[in-house]
Amino acid sequence: MAEQKASMQALASQICNQISSVFSTTASDRPPALDVMVDEIAATASRNGKVFVHGVGREFLMLKALCMRLAHLGLSAHCVGDVTTPPISSLDLLVASAGPGGFSTVDAICGVARSNGARVLLVTAQPDSGSCATHATAIAHIPAKTMANDHDDEGDGGAEMRSRPLLPMGSVYEGAMLVLFEMVVFRLGEVLGESPEAIRSRHTNLE
Secondary structure, three states, X not given: OHHHHHHHHHXXXXXXXXXXXXXXXXXXXXXXXXXXXXXXHHHHHHOOOOEEEEOOHHHHXXXXXXXXXXXXXXXXXXXXXXXXXXXXXXXXXXXEEOOOOOOHHHHHHHHHHHHOOOEEEEEEOOOOOOOHHHHOOEEEEOOOOOOOOHHHHHOOOHHXXXXXXXXXXXXXXXXXXXXXXXXXXXXXXXXXOOOHHHHHHOOOOOO
16 A cells, blocks of 8 residues: 555655646746736736637647636636627637637637637747737747647657656646646736635636
8 A cells, every 4th residue: 555655655756746846947038938928817807807718629628727717706607608708809808728729610710719809818938930820919838749740759669659748748738737727817916916715716616
């Protein structure tokens, strides 16, 4: 049992360290993703705008978790595609993720948001390439491998090819999203003056 716990702790440490290393490699010519996200969301709150989130796959799941916490912070927050999602307007912000730089569906949603005057905050690992950047009014750069390029580490064959990456298929990027969003929520609580009690009071009781 002790050996199993030690093995689990070692795996957890390796995963956390791999995700943590992402935040030490942010390009010096770009503002930290945390600052960009807090500034954009706080500005939206100050003008009584709504925040929308959109992405694909596991990236969208991370954004949905953020959306939930934004609602707990007292913001009008919505996931694109929900039947209760209101129309977007010039007061609003769309937070979209495209780790590899672009997805046709994310491009389309970003285009609709911009055509209605909304700001678009793009979360991505590829800020200088990809179609989604052309729609963005702000970019939060997460310099992590995504599913588009994480296979570069698998080698040409043999033992390297047979090795199993600890965080495969873009999980580094998605894990970094979750950690970044927790930092954003923590910082926004301070910026918006929301106490832990006020945040907790907005959690659903229909459970």
